[in-house]
Amino acid sequence: MSASPEPVIIVGGGQSGLAAARAALSARLRPVVLEAGEESVGSWPDYYDSLTLFSPARYSALPGRAFDEGDPDRYPTRGEVVSYLRRYARHLDADVRTGVGVTAVRQRRGGGYLVHTRAGDEIAAAGVVAASGSFGNPHLPELPGRVEYTGEVRHVARYRRPEPYAGKRVVVVGAGNSAVQVAHELAPLARVTLATRAPVRFVPQRIRGRDLHHWLHVTGADRLPRPVLTRLIRHAAVLDTGVYRDAIASGLLPRRDMFTAFTPDGVRWPDGTSEPVDAVIFATGYRPNLGYLATLGALAPDGTPRQISGVSTTHPGLVYLGLEFQRSFSSNTLRGVGRDAAYVVAAMAEGLRGAGLGPWLRRRRPVRR
Missing domain, CATH: 3.50.50.60 (FAD/NAD(P)-binding domain)
Structure with a gap:
C-alpha cells in the first residue's frame, strides 16, 4: 500500500x-x-x-x-x-x-x-x-409544439435581468420563489403572465416580528428528517411579505393555469385560446x-x-x-x-x-x- x-x-x-x-x-x-x-x-x-x-x-x-x-x-x-x-x-x-x-x-x-x-x-x-x-x-419540461415555437425559450438559470424583455409579452412558468420573483420584477417592464399548475401557495416571511428562519431554528423544524418532511410539505410555497400575494390578487401579476402547448408564435391556454408570446421563462427546478x-x-x-x-x-x-x-x-x-x-x-x-x-x-x- x-x-x-x-x-x-x-x-x-x-x-x-x-x-x-x-x-x-x-x-x-x-x-x-x-x-x-x-x-x-x-x-x-x-x-x-x-x-x-x-x-x-x-x-x-x-x-x-x-x-x-x-x-x-x-x-x-x-x-x-x-x-x-x-x-x-x-x-x-x-x-x-x-x-x-x-x-x-x-x-x-x-x-x-x-x-x-x-x-x-x-x-x-x-x-x-x-x-x-x-x-x-436545469429541468425543462417537454411540451407539445416546442420545436415549432419561434420565440425565446429559456430556463431561469439563464435569466439575468429584466431590461432585455421591456415591452415584450412574457410567460413565466413555475410556482416557486424564483418564478414569482422573476415574474414580479419583469411586470413593470413587460406584459407578464405567471403560468402554474395550481394556485401559488405562500408562506409568511415574518411571523410575530421575526423572520421565518428564526422559528425554523428555535423549533428545530430546519432539521426535520426527510420522511417527516415528505408528509408535511406537499407543494412548493413562496416566501412572501405580502408583496407577491397582493400583486397576483390585484392583477398586477396575472396568473393562469399552465398552458397546454406551444404554437408557432405563442402558447395555447387550457380554454383553447391561443396567444402570441415573445418569450417563455421556465422556473421549473x-x-x-x-x-x-x-x-x-x-x-x-x-x-x-x-x-x-x-x-x-x-x-x-x-x-x-x-x-x-x-x-x-x-x-x-x-x-x-x-x-x-x-x-x-x-x-x-x-x-x-x-x-x-x-x-x-x-x-x-x-x-x-
Whole structure:
C-alpha cells in the first residue's frame, strides 16, 4: 500500500464542496476539491442579478465562519454570497483546484476510485464526495409544439435581468420563489403572465416580528428528517411579505393555469385560446448534475443517485451533498449543508476504517476559522 495517503476527492467547489472539505479535515481525511469553474464559489455568480438569500445572514453561514460583519438580519445579495464563499475557500486549509472538470469516476481494483478529469488526468482517491449540485442541469419540461415555437425559450438559470424583455409579452412558468420573483420584477417592464399548475401557495416571511428562519431554528423544524418532511410539505410555497400575494390578487401579476402547448408564435391556454408570446421563462427546478457517475453504475435510470441520507447504497466510499431534502428542509442551503457534510463524511471515514484503509487517514490538522 502506498506510503502517501490518498485523498478524498470532492467534486464541486461551491458551498457543498467547501463544507465537505471542512468536514473531511475534521475527520482526519485529506480532501482535494476539484472545481470546474475558475473560482470556488459554485453557481452563485450565474444566478439572476437581483437574487438575495431567503434567509438572514445570521442563519446563512457555513460551519466555522460567520457570514460577515454587518446587520445579521439582512438578506445577503448574490454578490455578498460570492464574496463570502471566496473568503471561506481562502481560509480553508484544503487543496482546492479550480478549472478542473471531472468527466468520470471509476472503481479501482482493491478499493477506492479513479477520478478522470477533462484535461486527461487520472487521480486515485480513497473516496469521493459528489458535491456538484444541480444548477448545471436545469429541468425543462417537454411540451407539445416546442420545436415549432419561434420565440425565446429559456430556463431561469439563464435569466439575468429584466431590461432585455421591456415591452415584450412574457410567460413565466413555475410556482416557486424564483418564478414569482422573476415574474414580479419583469411586470413593470413587460406584459407578464405567471403560468402554474395550481394556485401559488405562500408562506409568511415574518411571523410575530421575526423572520421565518428564526422559528425554523428555535423549533428545530430546519432539521426535520426527510420522511417527516415528505408528509408535511406537499407543494412548493413562496416566501412572501405580502408583496407577491397582493400583486397576483390585484392583477398586477396575472396568473393562469399552465398552458397546454406551444404554437408557432405563442402558447395555447387550457380554454383553447391561443396567444402570441415573445418569450417563455421556465422556473421549473433542477436535477442532480451527476453525469460523471453514469459509468460507475451509481445512478438510477432517471439520473438520480441511489442513496440514503447522502450515503451511496451501491458504492462504498461514495457520498453525496447538496441534494434537495437530502436529510432535512435545509439540506441544499448555506445554512444546512454543513450538517449534512458532517454526517456523510463521518460515514465515509468510518467506512474507510472498516475496510482496513486506516493508512489513508491523515493526522488531524487544525481547521482555520
